[in-house]
Amino acid sequence: MRNDTITRRGFLGLTAAAGASSLLSGCGGTASDGKRHVEVVTYKQEAVKIFERLQDEFNATHDDIVVSITCPNNATTVMRTRFIREDYPDIIGIGGDISFSNFIDAGILADVSDFEGLGHVKPAYLDILETLEFVPTEGTFGVPYMANAAGVLYNRQMFRGHGWDIPTTWQEFIDLCETIRAAGILPLYFGFKDTWTTLAPWNALAIELAPSDICQQVNAGRTTFTEHYRETAEKIQALLAYGEDGPFAYGYNDACTAFARGESAMYTIGSYAVPQILSVNPEMDIDSFVMPGNDSSDGQVLNSGVDLQFCVMEACPDKEAAYEVLSFLLEHDNMQTYVDDQNAVPCTTDDFDLPDMLDGMRDYIEEGRMADFQDHHYPSEMDVAGQIQTFLIEGDVDAFLAKFDADWTRYNRDIIQKVQDYYATQA
Amino acid sequence: MGSTSKKRTFLIMLIPILVLFFCFNTLPLIRGLIYSFTNFRGFGGYDWVGLRNYVDLLGDARVGNSYLFTFKLALAATLLVNVASLVMALALDSKIKFKSALRGLYFIPNILGALVVGYIFNYFFTYIVPFLTNTTSILADARHAWIAIVIVCAWQSIAMNTIIYISGLQTVPEDVYEAGSLDGATGWNKFRYITFPLIMPFFTINMVLCMKNFMMVFDQIMALTQGGPAQSTESISFLIYNNGMAGGQFGFQSANAVVFFILIVTISVLQMRFLSSREEQL
Numbered sequence: 268m269r270n271d272t273i274t275r276r277g278f279l280g281l282t283a284a285a286g287a288s289s290l291l292s293g294c295g296g297t298a299s300d301g302k303r304h305v306e307v308v309t310y311k312q313e314a315v316k317i318f319e320r321l322q323d324e325f326n327a328t329h330d331d332i333v334v335s336i337t338c339p340n341n342a343t344t345v346m347r348t349r350f351i352r353e354d355y356p357d358i359i360g361i362g363g364d365i366s367f368s369n370f371i372d373a374g375i376l377a378d379v380s381d382f383e384g385l386g387h388v389k390p391a392y393l394d395i396l397e398t399l400e401f402v403p404t405e406g407t408f409g410v411p412y413m414a415n416a417a418g419v420l421y422n423r424q425m426f427r428g429h430g431w432d433i434p435t436t437w438q439e440f441i442d443l444c445e446t447i448r449a450a451g452i453l454p455l456y457f458g459f460k461d462t463w464t465t466l467a468p469w470n471a472l473a474i475e476l477a478p479s480d481i482c483q484q485v486n487a488g489r490t491t492f493t494e495h496y497r498e499t500a501e502k503i504q505a506l507l508a509y510g511e512d513g514p515f516a517y518g519y520n521d522a523c524t525a526f527a528r529g530e531s532a533m534y535t536i537g538s539y540a541v542p543q544i545l546s547v548n549p550e551m552d553i554d555s556f557v558m559p560g561n562d563s564s565d566g567q568v569l570n571s572g573v574d575l576q577f578c579v580m581e582a583c584p585d586k587e588a589a590y591e592v593l594s595f596l597l598e599h600d601n602m603q604t605y606v607d608d609q610n611a612v613p614c615t616t617d618d619f620d621l622p623d624m625l626d627g628m629r630d631y632i633e634e635g636r637m638a639d640f641q642d643h644h645y646p647s648e649m650d651v652a653g654q655i656q657t658f659l660i661e662g663d664v665d666a667f668l669a670k671f672d673a674d675w676t677r678y679n680r681d682i683i684q685k686v687q688d689y690y691a692t693q694a
Numbered sequence: 695m696g697s698t699s700k701k702r703t704f705l706i707m708l709i710p711i712l713v714l715f716f717c718f719n720t721l722p723l724i725r726g727l728i729y730s731f732t733n734f735r736g737f738g739g740y741d742w743v744g745l746r747n748y749v750d751l752l753g754d755a756r757v758g759n760s761y762l763f764t765f766k767l768a769l770a771a772t773l774l775v776n777v778a779s780l781v782m783a784l785a786l787d788s789k790i791k792f793k794s795a796l797r798g799l800y801f802i803p804n805i806l807g808a809l810v811v812g813y814i815f816n817y818f819f820t821y822i823v824p825f826l827t828n829t830t831s832i833l834a835d836a837r838h839a840w841i842a843i844v845i846v847c848a849w850q851s852i853a854m855n856t857i858i859y860i861s862g863l864q865t866v867p868e869d870v871y872e873a874g875s876l877d878g879a880t881g882w883n884k885f886r887y888i889t890f891p892l893i894m895p896f897f898t899i900n901m902v903l904c905m906k907n908f909m910m911v912f913d914q915i916m917a918l919t920q921g922g923p924a925q926s927t928e929s930i931s932f933l934i935y936n937n938g939m940a941g942g943q944f945g946f947q948s949a950n951a952v953v954f955f956i957l958i959v960t961i962s963v964l965q966m967r968f969l970s971s972r973e974e975q976l
Contacts, residue, residue, distance in 0.1 A: 656923060
């Protein structure tokens with residue numbers, strides 16, 4: 268009676284969502300109190316305190332508009348459950364990933380290209396959003412807010428103590444791992460029991476070794492993953508030798524704790540892990556560098572994607588009020604508060620004080636030398652993370668790549684059809 | 695007169711339950727069936743795809759593996775649980791000291807949440823067992839991780855099954871044993887020819903419940919392995935939830951759920967038929 272349980276879960280989600288929306292005094296439009304209501308739902312549960320503060324500040328300074336911002340647990344599922352019932356919030360705060368692509372494709376996001384705040388957003392992030400559209404779609408569907416950066420976190424104190432330098436090429440990186448190991452210290456920690464952690468080094472390597480639009484190219488039938496992902500696969504496999512014994516026994520939490528306690532010199536993960544690491548060891552001096560995937564001295568790019576963007580829903584009745592809320596969120600001081608608390612990378616061109624642990628990536632961020640996480644294009648049901656974990660356990664590059672290509676066509680059948688129809692009509 | 699008011703009372707009791715059951719069980723089941731013929735993602739529009747989802751199910755290696763894994767787990771756990779809880783029940787029903795206290799103690803696993811138990815065992819398998827035995831974690835081993843899940847599932851459900859067997863043992867009248875002992879039935883023979891046939895109905899219900907519960911294993915997977923390592927512990931329920939709700943395969947996984955539903959009903963009915971034909975009546 269599996270069906271029964273699934274609907275029970277769905278039902279719980281529905282009641283939770285219904286409860287939330289009734290608490291939030293309905294969404295959108297003018298309510299009985301004569302004020303315009305804007306409901307924002309974001310998926311950044313870890314930033315709930317900041318958003319509560321921003322919400323109160325907005326409501327205190329605006330007489331005619333009331334905003335409510337919530338950050339529910341498991342927000343993407345909550346949002347999807349509400350969408351099934353056609354109960355839309357006014358603004359959603361989501362990541363720039365495959366969900367966003369699907370939402371655009373389903374036609375439930377509004378075009379915000381007339382929002383003037385977009386003028387402050389770094390073009391690189393708007394470009395990233397463009398590439399997330401399955402087929403080129405007229406309009407801009409999100410306002411990039413914060414980005415994250417992934418690469419290698421390192422224990423700065425340990426590096427200074429031993430006089431180790433930051434590597435800028437793959438060869439230097441491997442040499443560094445050897446040096447660290449010779450000093451009797453574990454170079455890397457992975458925590459691959461949680462499959463998603465495999466994507467951190469995978470993404471960081473893939474952006475330097477494979478074309479940034481590889482997924483679109485494959486969808487258009489112009490190339491295969493086998494052709495472009497081999498080197499990435501071989502390099503992530505090579506890294507295993509420098510990590511903890513039995514990396515598939517330890518999860519993300521274990522890895523954060525181990526790195527915080529100085530058990531390894533480096534940790535291949537994104538900046539988002541820093542708060543958790545600091546919660547174990549508040550004194551730790553953490554910095555990060557860009558994972559050097561290739562051997563060209565100027566070919567490195569930072570792995571950075573849109574971590575949080577705001578999308579106005581097509582169903583929102585009062586876009587003007589929604590834009591007012593967005594302008595408020597995009598004010599310099601409000602963004603700085605967020606940056607300080609979440610170690611995030613702001614997406615606008617204003618001057619910000621960036622967190623210390625991004626020192627090693629500052630130049631890349633300022634110059635806009637970055638590329639999006641490739642997994643933002645992978646359908647979540649394909650479970651690429653699980654496939655990478657399987658490959659790292661079994662060690663068979665050919666089987667992994669063949670399965671990647673086969674599964675890709677299987678899981679993206681409808682999208683591939685759409686893309687190829689699009690190009691057929693273009694030609 | 696009396697019978698009509700009685701009838702009305704029954705109807706008043708029955709109708710709300712029937713309405714609730716229809717709304718929250720039958721209706722979703724029908725909607726699930728409808729979605730199984732679409733490429734619905736869980737939101738936005740969808741197209742009718744006919745039987746494509748069902749055809750895909752047959753050729754999907756990941757779905758196939760999840761069925762294999764779930765069957766393997768359900769069989770192993772059902773056997774383990776029934777043997778262990780029968781032994782436990784015999785022990786707890788014999789003349790021992792602190793019988794009631796022990797029965798209470800052995801029931802505790804059943805009242806703990808499956809997730810809590812899962813997380814505790816997760817720590818146990820990841821740190822304590824490798825430390826004591828100087829091996830690597832069983833949860834990191836794609837070939838043996840399923841055994842860890844069997845152990846956790848069994849550990850928790852032995853409690854309930856033991857209680858059912860104890861209540862079964864108490865239905866066996868003392869005079870049957872006395873008569874048996876006059877004929878020289880003791881030890882294994884007493885169990886084999888007197889006790890077991892008489893508690894057969896309880897064995898049936900335990901086998902069916904166990905099989906059904908373990909086929910639907912979910913929480914333990916969530917807490918212990920999340921389907922890993924190497925996708926070796928993805929149960930059917932886990933895959934349906936994960937790819938249907940979190941991923942964009944609502945339609946496809948609805949088809950999977952329909953197939954799974956039919957399968958569980960079939961297995962339960964067959965099991966009931968086979969086992970209840972062997973029940974003895976005094």
